[in-house]
Amino acid sequence: MKSDLKTRHGGRILADALVAQGVKLAFGVPGESYLPVLDGLHDLRDKLAFVVCRQEGGASYMAEAYGKLTGEPGVLFVTRGPGATNGAIGVHTGFQDSTPMVVFIGQVGNEFVEREAFQEMDYRRMYGQMAKWVAQIDRVERIPEYVSHAFHAAMAGRPGPVVLALPEDTLFAEAAVADVPHYHTVRPSASPSEMKELEKILHGAQRPFVILGGGGWTREACRRLQAWVEKTGLAAGTSFRCQDLFDNRSAAYAGDVGIGINPKLAQRVRQADVLLVIGARLGEMTTSAYSLVEAPVPQQTLIHVHAGAEELGRVYRPALPINSGYPQFVDALVGLSLSNSQWKDQAATARKEYLEWTEPQPMPGKLQWGQLVRWLSDKLPEDTIVAGGAGNFASWVHRHFRYKGFRTQLGPTNGSMGYGYPAAVAAKLAAPSRNVIAVCGDGDFLMNGQEIATAVQHGAAFVALVVNNGLYGTIRMHQEREYPGRVFGTDLKNPDFAAYARAFGGHGETVERTEEFAPAFERAASSGKPALIEVKIDPDAITPSTTLSAIREKALKSKQ
Ligand SMILES: Cc1ncc(C[n+]2csc(CCOP(=O)(O)OP(=O)(O)O)c2C)c(N)n1
Numbered sequence: 001m002k003s004d005l006k007t008r009h010g011g012r013i014l015a016d017a018l019v020a021q022g023v024k025l026a027f028g029v030p031g032e033s034y035l036p037v038l039d040g041l042h043d044l045r046d047k048l049a050f051v052v053c054r055q056e057g058g059a060s061y062m063a064e065a066y067g068k069l070t071g072e073p074g075v076l077f078v079t080r081g082p083g084a085t086n087g088a089i090g091v092h093t094g095f096q097d098s099t100p101m102v103v104f105i106g107q108v109g110n111e112f113v114e115r116e117a118f119q120e121m122d123y124r125r126m127y128g129q130m131a132k133w134v135a136q137i138d139r140v141e142r143i144p145e146y147v148s149h150a151f152h153a154a155m156a157g158r159p160g161p162v163v164l165a166l167p168e169d170t171l172f173a174e175a176a177v178a179d180v181p182h183y184h185t186v187r188p189s190a191s192p193s194e195m196k197e198l199e200k201i202l203h204g205a206q207r208p209f210v211i212l213g214g215g216g217w218t219r220e221a222c223r224r225l226q227a228w229v230e231k232t233g234l235a236a237g238t239s240f241r242c243q244d245l246f247d248n249r250s251a252a253y254a255g256d257v258g259i260g261i262n263p264k265l266a267q268r269v270r271q272a273d274v275l276l277v278i279g280a281r282l283g284e285m286t287t288s289a290y291s292l293v294e295a296p297v298p299q300q301t302l303i304h305v306h307a308g309a310e311e312l313g314r315v316y317r318p319a320l321p322i323n324s325g326y327p328q329f330v331d332a333l334v335g336l337s338l339s340n341s342q343w344k345d346q347a348a349t350a351r352k353e354y355l356e357w358t359e360p361q362p363m364p365g366k367l368q369w370g371q372l373v374r375w376l377s378d379k380l381p382e383d384t385i386v387a388g389g390a391g392n393f394a395s396w397v398h399r400h401f402r403y404k405g406f407r408t409q410l411g412p413t414n415g416s417m418g419y420g421y422p423a424a425v426a427a428k429l430a431a432p433s434r435n436v437i438a439v440c441g442d443g444d445f446l447m448n449g450q451e452i453a454t455a456v457q458h459g460a461a462f463v464a465l466v467v468n469n470g471l472y473g474t475i476r477m478h479q480e481r482e483y484p485g486r487v488f489g490t491d492l493k494n495p496d497f498a499a500y501a502r503a504f505g506g507h508g509e510t511v512e513r514t515e516e517f518a519p520a521f522e523r524a525a526s527s528g529k530p531a532l533i534e535v536k537i538d539p540d541a542i543t544p545s546t547t548l549s550a551i552r553e554k555a556l557k558s559k560q
């Protein structure tokens, strides 16, 4: 019935396609390369909000965080070459974190293509390794088809980013085409024979351990899995920065299998006879550099459940690979009734070890950061979203914060700095009724500090903490360990962070002592503005369990 269709320009067709796919919020930085899209979005501004950002790095993290939080593709718009290169960091993060994203990039018109025209790049080559699919839409009438394909591809199996380039002539051209309805989420299920085999393996297990991780979970699947784990008496851990997949207050929770792992938990994973791994890829950070689980054939009997068929057998040859979506797998799993009193005793010991490990230890200086993390954990509402970036400041959060519900943690599993602040902006805009905090380092924060402007402009009021040790502390720690006393390139001269926040129209505070924090936090949280608290810590306090000077002394001794 083509004749009934209205003629629209490419930008409007694209905007309509996004609304048809259920998109309500998109992030980006504008460019002259995609003006018709902005024009199309103008028509649909009541249905789809566009969050205009200050740097594509921040915008791409926002789109990634939106995808991570909601489970639906985060949508990003960037301009040609410079926008595309700035925006790459969030796409790389989304790929490693299995986050669904759909990224649109302006492109030179087809009449100039392959001339290295103004800002021209071949995005298929540029994004090839960090996207599930990269394509260019060369015909205006095929926009709805490509967009539908992109949303299906971003969501199918192991979720991830998809990139679509938009040549200018495609966007300005007009066509009369139909929209495509909302995408399906296509994920496989475990077969009855696989579940039988799983039951047999678990039935004979003496020291089993469960690890959850990855992207593609739902609140309901996590809740049902947790109830089953608790009922069977198993112990469970979570992979690196996926600590919110299991209520950390549960008696069955044994801690996070990530960076700075509890040595007793590491031992438990190493010595398990059966590992039931659901959704985690078992990457370098989760396996302590492939040492907890040996590659390619693990000592443990590995049952590896993953939504991406290509992940099974990629690093580890499992005893039982199961290609399944996680809600689908949990559906089948909860039907199994298993129980073993030996497991229950082990889970109780694991829990005791978790509680001991997560008690904050005293650290040098006037401000006890570990105690403050515990204070936040005890005080903030249960569904508070904690967005964090990369650096040693985060190790206190990993260790002392108890995540209590699904999608209360937004962190980059690729260890990418600058994530926390923009992720918190996206979280507050996506879920305005939820409480949000960002936890940043001094180095980490300034990678995207400009996005305070975005928070102010769009009314995203949340509290950001900037943990200031005047160092790229993580790198200093490694430096002192490898080349003690030879400090180079890791000192930072910082601005007055509170004044910086105020200059953007936000609320700013500086805290130097433990006891100053609570009243400062109350003032910040009730300011009604994007708020920032600079939290000054002693640079010697480099991790929750050791100091820089101790690391240096040990390294010097070992070199003598
Ligand atoms: C985008 C990016 N650049 C560089 C790094 C390497 N890197 C990892 S942690 C770190 C230092 C973090 O410093 P800061 O945010 O101040 O945290 P601290 O370790 O001092 O607590 C650096 C430079 C990275 N992970 N990501």
Ligand SMILES: [Mg+2]
Binding pocket: 391, 441, 442, 443, 467, 468, 469, 470, 471, 472, 473
């Ligand atoms: Mg620092």
